[in-house]
Amino acid sequence: MTQATGVADFSMRLLDWFDHHGRHDLPWQHPRTPYRVWLSEIMLQQTQVAVVAPYFERFIAALPDLPALAAASQDEVLALWSGLGYYARARNLHAAAKACVDIHAGELPCDAEALRALPGIGRSTAGAILAQAWGERAAILDGNVKRVLCRVHGIEGWPGTPAVEKKLWVIAESLLPVTRLADYTQAQMDFGATLCTRSDPACTLCPIRHDCIAFRGGRTAELPSPKPGKPLPQRSAHMLVIEDDAGRVLLQRRPPTGIWACLWSLPEHADIAEARHWLEHHVEDDVERLQAGEPVMHGFSHYRLQILPHRIAGVRARTAIGDNDDLRWASRAELAGIGLPAPIRRLLKE
Missing domain, CATH: 3.90.79.10 (Nucleoside Triphosphate Pyrophosphohydrolase)
Known part of the structure; x- marks a missing residue:
């Protein structure tokens, strides 16, 4: 993004794109309660929406609220999660629900520090919950957002390194709009997942392509920089x-x-x-x-x-x-x- 393109302009373009092309019928959006937002964000870590949706609906049908999750056995939680992978997410989710019952009167706390103190909730997940459940001005920095920001701003280096991630957090927080935080958060995730994809991004349909350093320099295939590779044992x-x-x-x-x-x-x-x-x-x-x-x-x-x-x-x-x-x-x-x-x-x- 060039200096001439302001924060409001970026968020306005993204929200306008979201209004016309974003995902508005995801199961956790109706209703968008703190518990449903939290569950969806944990399930969406490392996993695509199409895979998560049926698991989410089955999980919610069995454990419709936080107290129900806290009261469930670990075997029941893991059975509902079975096949979704990254099972530490399920164990942390269960432990966090128990902590909420013990410490927060059975509710998910609406404070960033308290959220991040719960098992399985990091800075980006906390931001997503705060923005979508309560409309707080909190940034996110998941894989989709990192990819978009690296391309738009021409950020070099693998986004998983602390130095690059620190830069991206500063940019992500500077771009937050004043209103529509829930929509803006979803817009960022949708934009990266459906348009500014890892391979073969749809640049001709992108509303910010003329301000994107990677697009202008023909470097969308190079950015973000890949993780230094080594053969898997x-x-x-x-x-x-x-x-x-x-x-x-x-x-x-x-x-x-x-x-x-x-x-x-x-x-x-x-x-x-x-x-x-x-x-x-x-x-x-x-x-x-x-x-x-x-x-x-x-x-x-x-x-x-x-x-x-x-x-x-x-x-x-x-x-x-x-x-x-x-x-x-x-x-x-x-x-x-x-x-x-x-x-x-x-x-x-x-």
């Missing part, structure tokens, strides 16, 4: 698909920290020898009947996981395994209501 995990005579599958709860924390999954081992040893101590059967399945690949942000499944059916447990903290049998019909990692759910369906 690959890890392998041997997982046991154990079924009893009734066709139930044996599930094991994940540890409380790490990948897929607290979700139910399949018994996992570092190698096949360890898997066979574990199996010998838990089922009355010939472990040589284990059949290897096709490997399943799953990508995380910092590594790729190769899941090596091994199946054995018609087994009996050596000791009674009821529903407990670590192991449980689940019928195929019950799996839909259990919090499972997405690749494990796919593996079991196959």
Whole structure:
């Protein structure tokens, strides 16, 4: 944006674009309560609107308000979140709801500092909640906004670095309009998600293209600067698909920290020898009947996981395994209501 283009002009153009081309029928907009705004913002972290919408509606139907969320069990919350990924978001959401009941009389606080003190709420998420739920003059700086500001202002460097992010926060706060903060916040997210996209942005339709440094210099493909890359390491995990005579599958709860924390999954081992040893101590059967399945690949942000499944059916447990903290049998019909990692759910369906 050039010096001649003022703050009011930028926000006015963006709001005008939003009025004609923005998204006005998202489920969390009707009604736009603090709880619904908060839930949507947490779900939208690292996840697109089209994916979030059905999860949001299912979650709201089951847990319609903050006290209901706080009173729910962690298993219920994780089951509703199952498939959405980044499960720390769900655990933080649940913990924050409990904190609101304990500290804020069951309400989401309308203060930036109090919001940011809750698990899972950072500066940008707090700004989005304040602006959309209460019309406060609070800035946001999610991935879409970073991309737009880097292109419009020609900001060099990966936006994830503290120095670049600090610059972007100053710009984002300077551009806030006086009114229509909820619409302006949504406009920024919509603009980056649907028009000023990561690849192949629709510059010919952009209302601020003539003031955009990246557009004028033919640099939209270069800005924002990408994160310095390095090959993702690959890890392998041997997982046991154990079924009893009734066709139930044996599930094991994940540890409380790490990948897929607290979700139910399949018994996992570092190698096949360890898997066979574990199996010998838990089922009355010939472990040589284990059949290897096709490997399943799953990508995380910092590594790729190769899941090596091994199946054995018609087994009996050596000791009674009821529903407990670590192991449980689940019928195929019950799996839909259990919090499972997405690749494990796919593996079991196959």
